[in-house]
Amino acid sequence: MTWTDRLAELGVELPEVAAPVAAYVPAVRTGSLVFTSGQLPFVGGALAATGKVGAEVSPEEAKAHARTCALNALAAVHALVGVDSVARVVKVVGFVASADGFTGQPAVVNGASEFLGEVFGDAGAHARSAVGVAELPLGAPVEVELVVEIRE
Template sequence: MSVDVRRRLAELGLRLPEVSPPKGAYVPAVLSGGFVFVAGQIPMTDGELTQTGRVGAEVAPARAKELSRQCALAALAAVDSVAPLETVVRVVKVVGYVASAPDFTQQAGVVDGASELLVDVFGEAGRHARSAVGVGILPLNTPVEVEIVVQVSQTRRPSPVVS
């Protein structure tokens, strides 16, 4: 990838947060072959949920878009915990879940916060396939949750010496 990811994050005024400890029986990210699968990330600030509520009721859509962006940054921290960000070849897939008021239908606009962050950081390699799903409620009453899949380059390991 031609983008210097760490420099790009700094240019955007962003820093990776600490990886949030799992809230259940799972791990934040798994490296499998040439892909990193990131568990759903919720908006956390200093280990605490940033905001609660449903979008279109207690949470304004613009605020939810910001929270979605925060989730994507947390997802990048999770990626970096198992494969350096410098090895990301491309963002493959994003799934965003939006806890929605019954008449709220702008889930795609909320999840744009995550998508736009990934393009801001990785350029064209940040463009991805995506789903934006409205749900009645999310864990811990969070307004948004974002999971991502990225492709990473695999460094060649020397073949074992056989004698």
């Protein structure tokens, strides 16, 4: 089974790659690694939510947005090299716009990690950072970037 087949089995369709909001590209390959730029929770070209987690955005909502960010990062990988060339997910970095006192960043970023596990199984197990920040671009509640290894 290919990763494309697995996505279809899960009922997941890769979206169009979100247009960069500044001077960067969505993904870059070097050797056998692809690094994505941070992806926001865009759905249909619009930001799905704004606000800080623990205030305007609930942790449960933010977890769903982290999943969307991971899906958008996979779309960037797919546009560059094709999702079926992914050998494994190496690292996930999640940034959570956090209200004062909010410390649940790891649970929020689990939205991305669990989604990648659903898609890639054991090849989706990855190293990870979950970081609380004061603000994210466009007021997004969460941002996720990926590093994936590509089959040669």
